[in-house]
Amino acid sequence: MSWKEAAEPVLTRMPSVTRPEGHVPFRRKLGWTAGVLVLYFFLTNVTLFGLQTQTTSGDFYGQFRSILAGSTGSLLQLGIGPIVTASIVLQLLGGANLLGLDTDDPRDQVLYQGLQKVLVLAMICLTGLPMVFASNYLPPSGEVAAALFGSSGALMPVRALIFAQIAVGAVLILFMDEVISKWGVGSGIGLFIIASVSQQLVAGLFATEALANVTGFFPAWVGIVTGGIDLEGSLLEALLFEPGNLLAMVTTLFIFAVVVYAESVRVEIPLSHARVKGARGRFPVKLIYASVLPMILVRALQANVQFLGQILYSQLGDVGMPDWLGVYSDGQPVGGLFYYLDPVQSREQWMWFIYAPAGDPLDIAVRVLIDLTVMVVGGAIFAIFWVETTGMGPESTAQQIQNSGMQIPGFRRNPQVIEKVMERYIPQVTVIGGALVGFLAVLANLLGTIGGVSGTGLLLTVSITYKLYEEIAEEQLMEMHPMMRTMFGGD
Amino acid sequence: MSSGQNSGGLMSSAGLVRYFDAEDRNAVRIDPKTVVAFGVLFGVLVMLLRFMV
DSSP states (O other), X not given: OOHHHHHHHHHTTOOEEOOOSSOOOHHHHHHHHHHHHHHHHHHHTSBOTTBOSSOOSOOSSGGGHHHHOSOTTBTTTTTTHHHHHHHHHHHHHHHTTOSOOOTTSHHHHHHHHHHHHHHHHHHHHHHHHIIIIISSSSOBOHHHHHXXXXXXXXXXXXXXXXXXXXXXXXXXXXHHHHHHHHHSSSOHHHHHHHHHHHHHHHXXXXXXXXXXXXXXXXXXXXXXXXXXXXXXXXXHHHHHSTTTOHHHHHHHHHHHHHHHHHHHOEEEEEEEESSSTTOEEEEEEETTTTOSHHHXXXXXXXXXXXXXXXXXXXXXXXXXXXXXTOEEETTEEEESHHHHHSOOOSGGGTOTTTSGGGOOHHHHHHHHHHHHHHHHHHHHHHHHHHHHHTTOSHHHHHHHHHHTTEEOTTSOSOHHHHHHHHHHHHHHHHHHHHHHHHHHHHHHHHHOOGGGOOHHHHHHHHHHHHXXXXXXXXXXXXXXXXXXXXXXXXX | OTTGXXXXXXXXOOOSSOOOSOOOTTSOEXXXXXXXXXXXXXXXXXXXHHHHO
């Protein structure tokens, strides 16, 4: 008996959001999307019950927060972390063809959907339990323990309460994503990433000292021009880095431009209709074919490695933790294996010639090289897996082209022949695109970005927004011409 | 789109979680309104709890 039969009773019973019957008008779709977005922002602002009021222990996800969405200490503490981690497992299993699920078969589709949800639930426990019980990032409040359980020492039940809340929050994120995917525009996860990155980006541009304790780009420049902010040290340094931040601005704009440009770089394979003469089309193989989404998987992998380090450190303590594994100071790795595996997230972490405590140049070089290798190689590998598991590979696209009645002029009308042509382009473009995106993400991190949103966060936001724009344009086209709906395979 | 995320024309790219048309008869169905309503109520409940204790 394969695992499928054994797991079937569980997987097929996973709850799911109902699908809309028939066409959902565009306005209604926007309504659902906006509604869920408001709910998301509301939940990120609800502080966990039972948490100590003064928490200064920082964010568990640290610099990874911008791509994992959510907000520390809130109901959405876990953000999309469990979903991304579950997706990594699925991608690896699916990419290595260990699942044996055929996503064209309705029976297997149901199993696949169920498996996704079971994995997310498992990941909620795997990340949530150690986060609440084994680390001090979510300290339970003694007052609440005293009020509810009679003694201020009864912290265990309070921790359990905290875990229950973040678990419910994480499950809510999963279903909110499903609501948007089925009833709204785009995907919920994409939307939550854009929301959290945009929030940081806007803060990085406009925040003022009085409002948020940080000075954004524009208020800083107003200060520089009016003389409110003194430029210390060399003028060039002050303008490029703090407080001028010109380098971060240039990097941010550069990433925007590169992604939008790369979205339009494509190899176009001409198509013609087999029966309708004169009906022509093109199949675009975009440079960022697999999009930037696989990148989040690589970053999440790194985040999980750091997560493991944090848990080990909090369990073993300063003395118990071997030095080769990790030396921690203020909750950040400063030496050992976990230091080298920690991606460089900001200029302060590597510019030893400006920021004094950045560390030894040789250490930093090793760390940057490891990060670059992981991102470029990992980006390429996950891009390939992504293309295979989402039905964008040569075989699936050949079948799609065949089914749509198109053919490549000059070739026999046969899926195997189309697949051969596709194989000349798709794998190469995928690998180049994945590696390029990985390189860009590291580069942006090294140079710094506005609001410290991290290179991956910025890449994701630009490319998701671009996709969203395309999807909205397509939706509007279908609204205006009901005939188009049948062409796009709608109902 | 008939099968949701995986049929956006020829060029398709799914979200991190993929949803298909096929659904099992045994599966528990949730109305999207229920999800949103539960989210709002849950948030308000936690806020009230913090307020009271």
